[in-house]
Amino acid sequence: MTVDALPDWRAALPWPAPDAHKHARGRLGVVSGRATQTGAARLAARGGLRIGAGLVRILCPPDAAAVIAPTIEAIMLTPFGSIEALFEAAESLDAVVIGPAAGVNEPTQGNLRVLAETGAVLVVDADGLTAFEHRPAELFELLDRDDVLTPHTGEFERLFPGLLEAGREAAAREAAARAGAVVVLKGPETVIAAPDGRLAVNDNGTPWLATAGTGDVLAGMIGGLAAQRMDSFEAARAAVWMHAEAARAFGPGLIAEDLPGRLPAVLASLYAAHG
Numbered sequence: 001m002t003v004d005a006l007p008d009w010r011a012a013l014p015w016p017a018p019d020a021h022k023h024a025r026g027r028l029g030v031v032s033g034r035a036t037q038t039g040a041a042r043l044a045a046r047g048g049l050r051i052g053a054g055l056v057r058i059l060c061p062p063d064a065a066a067v068i069a070p071t072i073e074a075i076m077l078t079p080f081g082s083i084e085a086l087f088e089a090a091e092s093l094d095a096v097v098i099g100p101a102a103g104v105n106e107p108t109q110g111n112l113r114v115l116a117e118t119g120a121v122l123v124v125d126a127d128g129l130t131a132f133e134h135r136p137a138e139l140f141e142l143l144d145r146d147d148v149l150t151p152h153t154g155e156f157e158r159l160f161p162g163l164l165e166a167g168r169e170a171a172a173r174e175a176a177a178r179a180g181a182v183v184v185l186k187g188p189e190t191v192i193a194a195p196d197g198r199l200a201v202n203d204n205g206t207p208w209l210a211t212a213g214t215g216d217v218l219a220g221m222i223g224g225l226a227a228q229r230m231d232s233f234e235a236a237r238a239a240v241w242m243h244a245e246a247a248r249a250f251g252p253g254l255i256a257e258d259l260p261g262r263l264p265a266v267l268a269s270l271y272a273a274h275g
């Protein structure tokens with residue numbers, strides 16, 4: 001990677017100030033699924049921590065706590081047994097990822113509703129999208145302009161049936177306008193659209209990313225940048241590009257678990273260019 005090849009969002013990347021402390025660097029939450037479905041949240045949490053959020057906390061149903069606790073170190077854990085407890089755990093967070101293996105069910109809808117009442121930027125992925133398949137307007141009315149939806153093609157079709165016939169760029173642009181949030185339409189050429197009309201097409205994708213869990217890591221990375229108060233559209237562009245760059249650096253044999261560990265080298269290149 002050369003400095004000339006670096007994309008224009010790099011000027012907006014958050015780097016720690018000399019007087020930084022972990023809370024000032026951004027607090028990210030990731031909602032986990034039940035005890036048998038915790039891996040996706042852990043992947044997202046690790047992506048968010050590696051990209052620079054100062055503090056990452058997994059918020060989990062009580063039955064999942066004993067499964068998650070032995071698998072994490074720097075990542076923190078807060079079980080919640082009610083939506084009131086979820087609100088309390090999330091209200092001091094800067095961004096929250098919800099959806100990876102969360103469950104396609106009413107509790108996921110309810111969790112999303114209560115998270116929307118906090119000030120946190122929401123990154124809604126996977127089951128957080130699919131849970132609103134037959135009622136997308138109910139999801140959209142919860143969202144603010146800095147929230148981010150990260151559908152793959154199948155999830156996009158569930159929320160915006162037929163829209164892809166307009167082509168991926170036009171579809172993403174219209175989806176962002178309808179949702180009133182940033183839309184990241186994932187695929188070989190991921191399209192990122194903002195509700196104000198901004199649009200970007202990522203150009204460094206790699207099919208090594210076509211493996212389970214890579215989208216979960218991406219959601220965590222976007223959340224990690226948003227927690228550091230990077231503009232959500234720019235955060236999504238930056239995370240999508242860094243995610244692919246990390247995958248390219250690894251190449252054959254890549255699994256989702258490998259991505260966070262490749263981020264420091266990608267970040268180091270960007271930091272060196274930052275001067």
Ligand SMILES: NC(=O)C1=CN([C@@H]2O[C@H](COP(=O)(O)OP(=O)(O)OC[C@H]3O[C@@H](n4cnc5c(N)ncnc54)[C@H](OP(=O)(O)O)[C@@H]3O)[C@@H](O)[C@H]2O)[C@@H](O)CC1
Nearest residue numbers: 038039040099100101102103126127152153154212213216
């Ligand atoms: N470590 C973990 O714990 C992991 C947990 N995970 C979690 O598992 C849960 C369920 O995941 P999932 O894969 O069953 O659901 P989903 O992706 O909706 O696929 C269902 C159908 O949708 C379609 N489809 C899928 N992708 C498509 C595409 N790109 N483009 C077009 N179509 C696409 C495809 O339909 P088909 O083409 O087969 O007809 C497919 O059969 C979810 O919570 C997730 O977060 C994962 O994140 C992995 C790591």
Ligand SMILES: Nc1ncnc2c1ncn2[C@@H]1O[C@H](COP(=O)(O)OP(=O)(O)O)[C@@H](O)[C@H]1O
Nearest residue numbers: 152186187188205206209210212213214215216
């Ligand atoms: N052929 C491909 N070329 C480039 N990127 C891909 C390709 N297939 C998948 N990806 C990327 O891999 C990630 C997969 O995310 P997703 O479908 O949500 O998977 P999961 O739910 O298993 O995490 C997305 O970032 C997507 O853009």
